[in-house]
Amino acid sequence: MSEAVSKPVPIPDALSEPFFAGARDRRLMLQHCTSCGTWSFPLRERCPTCMKPTLEWRAASGRGTLYTFTIFHQAMHPGFAAHVPYNVAQIDLDEGVRMTANVAGVDNADLRIGMRLEAVFESPGDGVFIPKFQPAAG
Numbered sequence: 001m002s003e004a005v006s007k008p009v010p011i012p013d014a015l016s017e018p019f020f021a022g023a024r025d026r027r028l029m030l031q032h033c034t035s036c037g038t039w040s041f042p043l044r045e046r047c048p049t050c051m052k053p054t055l056e057w058r059a060a061s062g063r064g065t066l067y068t069f070t071i072f073h074q075a076m077h078p079g080f081a082a083h084v085p086y087n088v089a090q091i092d093l094d095e096g097v098r099m100t101a102n103v104a105g106v107d108n109a110d111l112r113i114g115m116r117l118e119a120v121f122e123s124p125g126d127g128v129f130i131p132k133f134q135p136a137a138g
């Protein structure tokens with residue numbers, strides 16, 4: 001008799017804690033540079049545009065557009081075996097950064113490049129929440 005294997009769960013660290021704290025509150029937090037106004041993702045110590053250490057956390061809109069996606073038919077980790085086929089997508093957020101996430105709430109066959117999406121939050125366990133995206137309402 002086999003035991004189900006859980007999905008791996010992110011472990012927040014000092015840099016990423018504000019991102020995960022926001023996700024627990026169902027807010028998509030991104031870093032924003034107070035010197036040049038650039039949003040950035042993935043997480044960094046310094047602004048990738050002006051190189052100053054002036055990044056602060058701000059709540060993003062949580063809205064974006066589907067840039068591309070792929071469908072996984074083989075589980076790359078046993079924790080995902082029960083979820084194949086599943087999508088992995090890249091979403092261009094309205095703030096100008098690209099994020100990789102799953103798109104939920106739509107059949108994989110109905111995914112369309114350019115469709116409008118909004119963030120939703122799901123917990124894979126251990127009290128950690130991560131963003132996914134779903135078709136935007138309205």
Ligand SMILES: [Zn+2]
Pocket residue numbers: 033034035036037038047048049050051052
């Ligand atoms: Zn900057």
